[in-house]
Amino acid sequence: MTLPKSILRVALATGLLLLIPLLAMQFTQEVVWTFSDFVFAGVLLFGTGTAYVLIARKWNNTTYKLAVGVGVAAGLLLVWANAAVGLVGSEDNPANLLYLGVPVVALTGAIMARFRPLGMSNAMFAASLTYVAITAIALFVWTPTGAAAEPQVHSVNVLVANGVFAAIWAVSGWLFRRASATGSTLHQQVA
Template sequence: MTLAKSVTRVALATGLLLLIPLTAKLFIAEMAWSVGDFVAAGILLFGAGLTFVLIARMSDSTAYRLAVGVAVAAGLLLVWANLAVGLVGSEDNPANLLYLGVLAVALIGAFVARFRPLGMSNAMFAASLTYIVVTAVALFVWTPTGVAAEPQVKLLNVLVANGAFAAIWAVSGWLFRRATNSHRQLA
């Protein structure tokens, strides 16, 4: 499939996905999305789809493509959850900005690895570890004070949710490692 066709499909999928909250907004009074919310969601969805298309084209390996999909989904979910409700407390908690480090580790690692499977695996495992470290720092080391302080944050909920997010990055790393192994068997 050509790149232009793939980009068109991503744009169509983005539009179709945005019809879901638009329909909800028409029928559910509590649906409070603004135009800015729709624009942000469109940019996030289209950006994630385009990222997947561009990186997945670098290999014919099913494991590699699946790993790319999981990594892109992990990044999308991290940003979306952080913007919507926050990963530690509310979305207004400045500790949530620390999670940009997870994206930085994944992206810088991917570029340094030149998107090769073994390097991508290491980058995704590093992102998973960074996720865990950032969560620990956000919960136990750097506690915001004043308006940003949130004593009502439920520790177990935060640990389980962030553990699940870290696991998604680790699954991507494992899939990239499988892509490395399958690539070696073909060579």
């Protein structure tokens, strides 16, 4: 499939996904999205889909494509959850801003590796370790004071939830490692 067709599919999928909250708003008071919520979600979904399309087409290997999907989904879930409810306490906790470093580590590592499977594996494992380190810092080192202090945050719940997120990055790293072992070939396709 050509690149423009792939991007058009991403745009259509983004539009269809945004119809879900739009329709839900017509039938329930539980869903209350503002225009900026739709813009944020649209940019996030379209950007994630486009990133997948651009990266996955670099190598001709199913495991590589799956690894890209898991890594991109990990980034999407991290940003979405952090913006919606926060990963440590509420979304107002300033420690949540630290988590933006995780996708930065993953993307920087991927670019430095030129999207090669072994380098991508290292980048995803680095993102996973960064995630764990940020969680430890947010819970045990940097404790917000004043209005941002949240004594009701249960460390076990935060550790389990963040452990799951870190594991998703690690799974992506493991899949990239498998893709490198199976001998991926560079996919030279001109759009």
